[in-house]
Every structure is written in C-alpha cells, then in structure tokens.
Amino acid sequence: xxxxxxxxxxxxxxxxxxxxxxxxxxxxxxxxxxxxxxxxxxxxxxxxxxxxxxxxxxxxxxxxxxxxxxxxxxxxxxxxxxxxxxxxxxxxxxxxxxxxxxxxxxxxxxxxxxxxxxxxxxxxxxxxxxxxxxxxxxxxxxxxxxxxxxxxxxxxxxxxxxxxxxxxxxxxxxxxxxxxxxxxxxxxxxxxxxxxxxxxxxxxxxxxxxxxxxxxxxxxxxxxxxxxxxxxxxxxxxxxxxxxxxxxxxxxxxxxxxxxxxxxxxxxxxxxxxxxxxxxxxxxxxxxxxxxxxxxxxx
Amino acid sequence: xxxxxxxxxxxxxxxxxxxxxxxxxxxxxxxxxxxxxxxxxxxxxxxxxxxxxxxxxxxxxxxxxxxxxxxxxxxxxxxxxxxxxxxxxxxxxxxxxxxxxxxxxxxxxxxxxxxxxxxxxxxxxxxxxxxxxxxxxxxxxxxxxxxxxxxxxxxxxxxxxxxxxxxxxxxxxxxxxxxxxxxxxxxx
Numbered sequence: 001x002x003x004x005x006x007x008x009x010x011x012x013x014x015x016x017x018x019x020x021x022x023x024x025x026x027x028x029x030x031x032x033x034x035x036x037x038x039x040x041x042x043x044x045x046x047x048x049x050x051x052x053x054x055x056x057x058x059x060x061x062x063x064x065x066x067x068x069x070x071x072x073x074x075x076x077x078x079x080x081x082x083x084x085x086x087x088x089x090x091x092x093x094x095x096x097x098x099x100x101x102x103x104x105x106x107x108x109x110x111x112x113x114x115x116x117x118x119x120x121x122x123x124x125x126x127x128x129x130x131x132x133x134x135x136x137x138x139x140x141x142x143x144x145x146x147x148x149x150x151x152x153x154x155x156x157x158x159x160x161x162x163x164x165x166x167x168x169x170x171x172x173x174x175x176x177x178x179x180x181x182x183x184x185x186x187x188x189x190x191x192x193x194x195x196x197x198x199x200x201x202x203x204x205x206x207x208x209x210x211x212x213x214x215x216x217x218x219x220x221x222x223x224x225x226x227x228x229x230x231x232x233x234x235x236x237x238x239x240x241x242x243x244x245x246x247x248x249x250x251x252x253x254x255x256x257x258x259x260x261x262x263x264x265x266x267x268x269x270x271x272x273x274x275x276x277x278x279x280x281x282x283x284x285x286x287x288x289x290x291x292x293x294x295x296x297x298x299x
Numbered sequence: 300x301x302x303x304x305x306x307x308x309x310x311x312x313x314x315x316x317x318x319x320x321x322x323x324x325x326x327x328x329x330x331x332x333x334x335x336x337x338x339x340x341x342x343x344x345x346x347x348x349x350x351x352x353x354x355x356x357x358x359x360x361x362x363x364x365x366x367x368x369x370x371x372x373x374x375x376x377x378x379x380x381x382x383x384x385x386x387x388x389x390x391x392x393x394x395x396x397x398x399x400x401x402x403x404x405x406x407x408x409x410x411x412x413x414x415x416x417x418x419x420x421x422x423x424x425x426x427x428x429x430x431x432x433x434x435x436x437x438x439x440x441x442x443x444x445x446x447x448x449x450x451x452x453x454x455x456x457x458x459x460x461x462x463x464x465x466x467x468x469x470x471x472x473x474x475x476x477x478x479x480x481x482x483x484x485x486x487x
Contacts, residue, residue: 032387035364035391036362039362041357042359042420043359043423043471046420047423050423058346068374076375081374084367084398085372085373089465096311102356106356108348114344127372138309138451151381155354156352157348158347158350159345159347159348161340163337169379171379174355186333200405217467227333231334233378237380239348258331269426270428270429271429297376
C-alpha cells in the first residue's frame with residue numbers, strides 16, 4: 001500500500017480525478033455492413049471520425065468494430081463474413097481499420113483510443129472450420145491488430161493503439177472451437193482479446209462451475225473471457241446477465257491464481273437495461289472490479 | 300477508460316498518458332502476466348498525435364445492396380439473450396441501410412420478436428429497435444421485397460412475418476410496428 005500511495009502521489013493529475021464509481025459515458029460500437037471493400041473502408045472512416053467527435057474526457061476509450069463471424073476463406077486466407085453475407089479478407093479488413101484510424105485522427109478532439117478488430121464465433125464449425133482453423137483466425141486477428149498499430153505509429157497517431165475482440169456466444173458454437181480464438185491470439189502474442197459476448201444460460205447465483213447453454217460451463221466462459229490475453233467486456237443487456245458474469249468472476253477467483261476483473265461493459269439500446277444501468281448493475285455486484293469503459297451498440 | 304488496468308500499470312512503474320478515473324481497489328491487484336505487455340502498451344498511449352498532418356479523406360463510395368433474405372448461415376449481430384433468430388432481411392440504397400432479424404425473445408421462446416438495425420451510412424450512425432409481437436412463438440420472415448429495384452422504397456415498406464402457428468403478421472418499417480395482415484392482402 002505504501003508503494004501505491006507513492007505512485008498515486010506521483011500521478012497527481014490522475015489522482016486528482018474522482019474514483020471510478022459513476023458509470024462512464026457510453027460510446028458507440030458498430031456492426032459492420034458493406035457491399036464491397038470500398039464500402040467497408042468508407043464506413044470505418046466515418047465511424048472513427050464519429051467516435052472521436054463524441055469522445056468525452058481525456059481517457060483511453062475503446063472503439064469496437066464488429067466485422068461479423070470469423071472465417072477461413074481459402075487454404076491460406078482468413079477474414080470474416082459480415083452481417084449482410086459479404087466476405088472480407090483480413091487484408092481488406094485491415095484497410096478498413098486503417099481508415100478508422102484516419103477518421104479518428106482527422107476528427108480527434110481529446111483523449112485516446114484502442115481500436116478493436118472484432119469478430120464472432122458464429123457457426124465456426126458449421127462453416128467448415130476446424131479447431132486449428134479457429135486458432136489461426138485468432139492468431140491472424142492479433143496479427144492484424146499489430147499491423148494496425150504499426151500503421152498508427154507510422155502515421156504519428158500517438159493517441160491510438162489497437163487490439164482484438166470476439167463476440168463469443170455459447171449459443172453460436174462449442175466451447176472447444178471458441179477457445180481456439182483466444183489461444184490463437186495468445187499464440188501470436190500481441191493483442192488483448194476482448195470478449196464482448198455473453199454467459200448465455202449460465203447460473204445467476206453462486207460460484208460453482210455450473211452448466212450454461214450448448215454444453216458450455218461457467219469455467220468455459222471464464223476461459224474465453226480471462227485466459228491469457230482475454231479481457232471480459234461482457235454484454236449486460238438484462239439484470240440476469242450481470243448475475244451470470246458475477247458467477248463467472250467468482251468461479252475464476254476460486255479456481256485460478258489471478259484475480260478476475262472486467263474491462264468494462266458492452267451495452268445496447270432497446271434492451272432491458274439502459275447503458276449506464278448496465279454498467280452500474282455489474283459494478284454493484286462486483287464492487288471496484290469493473291473498468292470505466294462502456295461500449296454501446298445502437299448508441 | 301480502462302482505469303483499473305492503467306492503475307495497475309502505474310503501480311508497475313509505468314508512465315500513464317491517458318487520463319480517467321482512478322480506482323484504488325484495482326491498483327493493488329495482481330495483473331495476469333499474459334496481459335502485462337498489452338496493458339503496459341495501453342498505459343503508454345498519449346492523448347495527442349505527434350502528427351498534425353490530416354489523413355486523406357476517402358471518397359464516400361457506398362454501393363447499394365439489393366434487398367435480400369439472410370439465411371441462418373449468415374451471422375446475426377444480435378445476441379441470443381435478446382433474440383433467437385430464425386432468419387433476416389437486408390437492404391441498402393447506399394445512403395441508409397435497414398436489416399431485420401426475426402425470431403423469438405432470448406428469454407421467452409413464446410414471445411415473437413424482431414430486431415431492426417437502421418444505419419445512416421453518410422452520418423455513420425446506427426440504431427437498434429426491438430419490436431415484440433406478443434405470444435406468437437418464434438417469428439419468421441415469410442416474404443419481403445427483393446432485388447435492386449426496391450433499395451430505397453423497401454426501407455419504409457412492409458415485411459411479412461409468419462408466427463410459429465402459421466398466422467401472418469406484417470412489419471411496417473415506416474414506423475417499426477407489427478400488426479395483423481389485412482384479410483386478402485397480397486404479399487410484397
């Protein structure tokens with residue numbers, strides 16, 4: 001604690017700020033649609049600019065772009081299929097991510113940003129992908145996040161960095177193949193892997209390794225959200241979701257050597273909990289363990 | 300704002316360039332070693348760019364997307380806790396985009412539900428609307444305008460839905476409302 005006190009004193013400008021008790025301002029995340037790679041780049045540029053203009057304060061915030069389901073496109077090409085059933089290679093997605101970095105730079109007012117290359121585990125095996133393919137999907141996500149970071153550095157975008165993310169939903173595929181996304185990211189070794197998925201069907205109380213949807217257990221959700229480079233940014237759309245994720249945190253703390261924390265909350269408009277209520281509900285069950293980050297689809 | 304991890308980074312002796320609230324509780328926590336390097340990187344991000352040179356602005360080259368049905372193999376952006384999707388439909392005229400996903404509530408399979416994603420492609424804004432149909436069971440999109448000739452008109456038109464029991468409903472995209480099909484009405 002003495003070290004902490006000294007450090008806080010040295011970080012006076014930060015320490016003067018209030019403790020993170022109130023919910024952060026929600027910032028937009030986007031589902032990516034595009035008829036072509038050009039569309040994707042245009043959309044990403046606009047999202048980067050829109051995000052920068054809306055960003056309050058001087059802190060580091062997450063810009064999450066969800067490109068759809070991770071896919072192996074051919075023998076040596078990985079990428080994603082978007083929400084309109086258009087496939088994009090990782091090279092095309094990287095070009096779009098670079099445009100989002102340009103948009104953020106051109107419209108930057110204050111603060112800094114972590115641009116996330118997001119995909120999902122939607123029907124990985126149903127599309128013909130093996131567990132090895134999923135591992136490489138995660139590997140290349142981290143690789144592309146690193147490529148984006150290299151671009152940000154080369155352009156002098158010092159207020160930016162980049163990482164990877166996965167909407168990992170138990171309903172959408174099995175736990176074994178989904179874990180390979182995280183393992184592949186870890187194999188590459190550069191990007192954090194934010195889990196903006198759910199603990200669908202998991203128990204809402206207790207700390208046991210209970211059963212969730214589709215053969216998953218609480219421990220599996222713990223793995224994809226906190227193993228290695230994984231960081232939970234859980235969907236909290238209803239009060240029950242906060243209970244489910246609290247069980248995941250309690251299970252992890254009881255079974256693993258590191259202490260589980262939440263990287264923030266993923267919220268949405270039109271659901272049971274408004275974005276600020278979503279963050280507050282998770283924080284109320286996990287006091288001091290929820291980072292001050294609130295990404296929001298539809299905001 | 301990543302305050303807990305940035306706090307940990309400060310404890311680790313790093314310079315923190317990003318502001319934000321400071322959570323003391325987080326500062327005494329052990330950081331998992333596999334995340335350490337990335338967390339250090341987050342702690343070193345500045346709040347200004349070293350380059351003041353504007354990036355080139357890309358030409359806005361949005362192409363229309365002819366109205367199309369989306370089968371179960373197409374990824375659904377909506378979480379299963381909100382919607383257990385059966386199918387979807389999408390159209391864009393290059394300026395605005397509408398996507399409709401039909402199914403049932405994630406927590407109550409008897410509750411029919413559609414989720415509508417509206418996007419303003421010029422402004423970069425996206426909005427999500429959830430519309431419930433009541434105790435109909437899972438909804439399926441049974442018929443909707445298709446093809447390139449309806450890329451604008453279909454966005455405020457009608458989409459026909461079918462309930463689990465075979466009853467027909469209509470989703471009016473002009474107001475995002477579900478109602479009964481008028482007897483004898485033709486499909487779009």
